[in-house]
Amino acid sequence: MKLIKTLLAATVLAGALGGAAIAQDKVTIGVSVPAADHGWTGGVNYFAQQTIDRLSKVYPDATFVFASAADAPKQIADIEDMVSTRNIDALVILPGDPDAMTSAIKQVKDAGKFVTVVDRQLSIDGVEDLYVAGDNPGLGTNTANYFKEAMPDGGNIVVLRGLPIPIDQQRVDAFMAGIEGTNIKVLDDEFANWNRDDGFKVMQDFLTRFPDIKGVWAQDDDTAVGAIEAIKQAGREDEMFIVGGAGMQQMIQRVADGDKLMPVDVSYNPAMISTAIELTTAHAVGGVPVSGRYILESTLITQENASEFLDEESPF
Numbered sequence: 001m002k003l004i005k006t007l008l009a010a011t012v013l014a015g016a017l018g019g020a021a022i023a024q025d026k027v028t029i030g031v032s033v034p035a036a037d038h039g040w041t042g043g044v045n046y047f048a049q050q051t052i053d054r055l056s057k058v059y060p061d062a063t064f065v066f067a068s069a070a071d072a073p074k075q076i077a078d079i080e081d082m083v084s085t086r087n088i089d090a091l092v093i094l095p096g097d098p099d100a101m102t103s104a105i106k107q108v109k110d111a112g113k114f115v116t117v118v119d120r121q122l123s124i125d126g127v128e129d130l131y132v133a134g135d136n137p138g139l140g141t142n143t144a145n146y147f148k149e150a151m152p153d154g155g156n157i158v159v160l161r162g163l164p165i166p167i168d169q170q171r172v173d174a175f176m177a178g179i180e181g182t183n184i185k186v187l188d189d190e191f192a193n194w195n196r197d198d199g200f201k202v203m204q205d206f207l208t209r210f211p212d213i214k215g216v217w218a219q220d221d222d223t224a225v226g227a228i229e230a231i232k233q234a235g236r237e238d239e240m241f242i243v244g245g246a247g248m249q250q251m252i253q254r255v256a257d258g259d260k261l262m263p264v265d266v267s268y269n270p271a272m273i274s275t276a277i278e279l280t281t282a283h284a285v286g287g288v289p290v291s292g293r294y295i296l297e298s299t300l301i302t303q304e305n306a307s308e309f310l311d312e313e314s315p316f
Helices: 002-017 039-058 072-084 098-110 136-150 166-179 196-209 221-233 249-256 272-286
Strands: 027-034 062-069 090-093 114-118 130-134 155-161 184-191 215-217 241-243 292-296
Touching: 027 039, 027 072, 027 272, 039 062, 039 221, 039 272, 062 072, 062 272, 072 090, 072 098, 090 098, 090 272, 098 114, 114 272, 130 136, 130 272, 136 166, 136 215, 136 241, 155 166, 155 196, 166 184, 184 196, 196 221, 221 241, 221 249, 272 292
Parallel strands: 027 062, 027 090, 090 114, 114 130, 130 292, 155 184, 155 215, 215 241
Antiparallel strands: none
16 A cells, blocks of 8 residues: 555656646645544544645645534535635545535535545535545455355354445445355344444344354444454454454554454555545646546455554554
8 A cells, every 4th residue: 555655646746747737826725524533534634634734845836725524514614615715726525424415515516626525425426526435345345255265154244334325335235245145144234333332332232132143244443343342241252253444553453463353354544535635636736637536456454464554653
């Protein structure tokens, strides 16, 4: 991931600064993200502000307006202010609730602004100029492949889902397609909202209702933290394994240490916001042509490759 980010930054910077057609006018770029309500969004906030600080030095003609919001109404108000008061030229947005925010984001686009959407797809196709995300179907598929390898004879599993939004459905659809035709049985799935406390509660419910669980797909590492605590409190850590997702450092360390309860993880790096800001800035300042979809690979993190994903500077 570090190499990919470095190469991307070098390519963008070369394209933006290497030609004679560099825009001389000053530009203003809005960046809107959800508040840091769990580890992954905390990482998004950290990498967004880190990237803004770095690019502000590289691009003296670029001004960045950053805002984080605890809910959709606040995020909508933030981007409306960015357009009406700050007159942004481009918007990079990770919508907390994409369904609730699609109309507001479309208004930004209709006002002639370049729009980059990150991670969560809008309810209307084609609103954004650029879409940057992790490989959500790939996350589900890679997880399913591991479950098939770890449970060749099948067995009972439970699934802790995220939020009821499209990327969750993409993950679950790919996972279910991946285990189709096997003897792996999903006893139940419940939304845990990518949240530690909810992960704990949902896992407690599963443990109460199901005496035989061989595997747990938590989908998200914050959820997995809560689920692991519930499993340990029930004294059932020797009965099952758990797979999270996103690549939280403490979870990757568990994998690196050979933790039998957490044998693997699946990457979904919050630093994707950096890619989105870099590409959008290169377009706004230097006229670099960027559009379409930019999907970052989802990778199975095992004890053998975990060291490649450990980063002492990462807050997530």
